[in-house]
Amino acid sequence: MLTNEEVAQTIINQFGEAVTDFDDPYDLLTCSTSRDQIVPLITYLKGHQTFQFGFLTDITAIHYPDSVGKEFCVVYHIHSLINNFRLRIKVYLTAEDVHIPTMTPLFASANWMERETFDLFGIIFDGHPDLRRILNMEEMDYYPMRKEYPLEDGTREDKIDALFGR
Amino acid sequence: MVSEELDIANKNLPAEQGPVQYVNELTTLNLGPTHPATHGIFQNVLQMDGEKIVSGEQTIGYIHRAFEKIAERRPFYQITTLTDRMNYCSSPINNMGWHMTVEKLLGIDIPKRAQYIRVILMELARLADHLICNGILGVDTGAFTGFLYIYQERENIYEIYEEVCGARLTTNMGRIGGMERDLSPTAIRKIKELLVRFPKVLTEFENLFNRNRIFMDRVIGVGGISAERALSYGFTGPNLRAAGVDYDVRVMNPYSSYQDFEFDIPVGQSGDTYDRFMVRNEEMWQSLRIIQQAMDNLPEGPYYADAPQYYLPPKQEVYKNMEALIYHFKIVMGEIDAPVGEVYHAVEGGNGELGFYLISDGGRAPYRLHFRRPCFIYYQAYPEMCKGLTLSDAIVIMSSMNVIAGELDA
Numbered sequence: 381m382l383t384n385e386e387v388a389q390t391i392i393n394q395f396g397e398a399v400t401d402f403d404d405p406y407d408l409l410t411c412s413t414s415r416d417q418i419v420p421l422i423t424y425l426k427g428h429q430t431f432q433f434g435f436l437t438d439i440t441a442i443h444y445p446d447s448v449g450k451e452f453c454v455v456y457h458i459h460s461l462i463n464n465f466r467l468r469i470k471v472y473l474t475a476e477d478v479h480i481p482t483m484t485p486l487f488a489s490a491n492w493m494e495r496e497t498f499d500l501f502g503i504i505f506d507g508h509p510d511l512r513r514i515l516n517m518e519e520m521d522y523y524p525m526r527k528e529y530p531l532e533d534g535t536r537e538d539k540i541d542a543l544f545g546r
Numbered sequence: 547m548v549s550e551e552l553d554i555a556n557k558n559l560p561a562e563q564g565p566v567q568y569v570n571e572l573t574t575l576n577l578g579p580t581h582p583a584t585h586g587i588f589q590n591v592l593q594m595d596g597e598k599i600v601s602g603e604q605t606i607g608y609i610h611r612a613f614e615k616i617a618e619r620r621p622f623y624q625i626t627t628l629t630d631r632m633n634y635c636s637s638p639i640n641n642m643g644w645h646m647t648v649e650k651l652l653g654i655d656i657p658k659r660a661q662y663i664r665v666i667l668m669e670l671a672r673l674a675d676h677l678i679c680n681g682i683l684g685v686d687t688g689a690f691t692g693f694l695y696i697y698q699e700r701e702n703i704y705e706i707y708e709e710v711c712g713a714r715l716t717t718n719m720g721r722i723g724g725m726e727r728d729l730s731p732t733a734i735r736k737i738k739e740l741l742v743r744f745p746k747v748l749t750e751f752e753n754l755f756n757r758n759r760i761f762m763d764r765v766i767g768v769g770g771i772s773a774e775r776a777l778s779y780g781f782t783g784p785n786l787r788a789a790g791v792d793y794d795v796r797v798m799n800p801y802s803s804y805q806d807f808e809f810d811i812p813v814g815q816s817g818d819t820y821d822r823f824m825v826r827n828e829e830m831w832q833s834l835r836i837i838q839q840a841m842d843n844l845p846e847g848p849y850y851a852d853a854p855q856y857y858l859p860p861k862q863e864v865y866k867n868m869e870a871l872i873y874h875f876k877i878v879m880g881e882i883d884a885p886v887g888e889v890y891h892a893v894e895g896g897n898g899e900l901g902f903y904l905i906s907d908g909g910r911a912p913y914r915l916h917f918r919r920p921c922f923i924y925y926q927a928y929p930e931m932c933k934g935l936t937l938s939d940a941i942v943i944m945s946s947m948n949v950i951a952g953e954l955d956a
Binding site: 405406408410434435436437438440442443455457461464466468487488489491492493496500513514515516524525530531 | 606607610612614615616618619650651775777778779780791793798799887888889890892899901903905913914916918922923925926927955
């Protein structure tokens with residue numbers, strides 16, 4: 381049975397300082413890397429003789445508008461079914477440059493996951509075979525899941541937030 | 547024009563005119579967005595060469611309701627109502643999955659009795675989900691009778707939901723920290739009756755289909771997908787197990803006491819439509835086993851955790867207990883903050899791994915919530931599974947994949 385320490389140490393041995401911020405919130409090993417290293421890292425983990433992270437569970441993104449230089453975070457959840465071990469990898473991007481390489485050559489499932497992330501956050505997956513919006517209209521010129529689009533009009537003054545638990 | 551006809555035509559032409567060109571015109575066929583066989587509002591644009599499907603492309607998002615965005619302004623408790631509108635054929639699984647995610651974030655351990663009740667309700671939901679999927683597969687192959695036979699049982703399962711929570715389809719079942727109420731004697735009686743009656747109905751259903759030559763001709767070898775491709779596409783649940791991979795979240799990452807129960811993981815071999823049908827049928831038997839075990843060993847004790855700041859108190863308590871009234875108000879008004887944290891929790895939904903990725907910044911609502919919806923993940927494989935087959939095959943493939951538009955778009 382794999383342990384978080386074992387997997388983290390193997391990654392550190394292979395990639396050195398290219399993979400950082402190791403943590404295990406709620407026992408799920410988490411680390412960060414750069415966009416240059418994300419494809420080599422997942423390729424390595426997928427092809428690793430013992431680890432065999434052959435299942436891409438999920439790709440999504442998070443917007444941190446106040447975190448200067450790290451406004452966007454692309455999150456990958458991968459799973460080694462052989463070892464029953466999950467791993468979360470994050471890549472932080474700046475708001476000015478939201479490009480990241482596609483994962484479609486490694487996993488067919490990445491296609492729609494990346495389209496969804498593009499649709500909702502505007503992350504551009506370089507090399508994606510068909511990067512179009514998937515849930516929203518093609519005509520939309522904004523990315524709705526970004527924090528700059530709150531659900532309610534923030535300028536409304538006809539109600540007191542404190543009374544509504546806000 | 548077939549090649550032999552082309553040869554004859556070319557022989558009869560004067561040499562200076564040149565050979566006749568074989569121009570193969572493809573037909574574009576819109577299957578959906580609204581079509582009885584699309585099982586929801588989504589469009590498949592198929593390129594047909596006569597009867598054969600050459601390629602296809604899907605358009606989804608017709609009922610996209612931006613649940614992930616809405617969740618960012620809602621207290622954790624109120625997000626339950628979003629989850630049961632995803633895969634509405636098995637809403638309780640979605641509800642419980644969400645509650646377990648929040649409980650993980652909050653560090654709440656719920657009592658055994660509540661865990662067992664959750665297992666019973668989740669397995670009932672799986673029964674209802676598989677019943678509909680397999681029943682409708684029968685309808686899509688022209689066999690309406692089987693569907694009628696089993697639909698009554700789905701109705702009976704909904705009556706149990708109604709007894710437990712008051713709702714039938716969008717159940718909003720349970721609470722963060724346990725159950726809203728204990729199983730009533732009527733609910734227990736109805737579950738026990740179902741356990742007696744359901745095997746007979748399921749046997750009858752299997753007798754109608756499993757060795758039915760017409761049905762078998764329609765589904766065997768149709769829409770097969772290899773284990774390798776299924777994994778690459780991110781398949782989970784019955785669709786992956788039909789391809790021969792025994793991945794089941796209930797076994798790999800047990801939650802809600804699933805480790806206490808004995809059950810098997812049925813797997814197929816070829817990943818075709820017949821295997822998906824058979825895997826779902828067999829899973830219904832396994833669900834019955836689990837429910838029987840949970841009913842036989844239902845522990846005594848409380849049905850909710852001792853976490854008053856998070857568990858919405860029962861209404862009768864609110865009327866007579868000041869503490870309960872205060873917590874009721876605070877929880878309903880969303881004044882209770884959650885700790886900072888990041889959680890991924892997965893449950894075995896009707897269609898496969900239903901994951902909740904929750905990021906809390908310490909506020910009253912999630913900073914970010916992402917649903918890993920199994921339908922969304924595997925539906926992209928649909929054109930590949932249909933390639934080279936006919937339109938009637940495409941219908942049964944879609945039916946056997948159990949694509950639920952609510953979960954696909956979310």
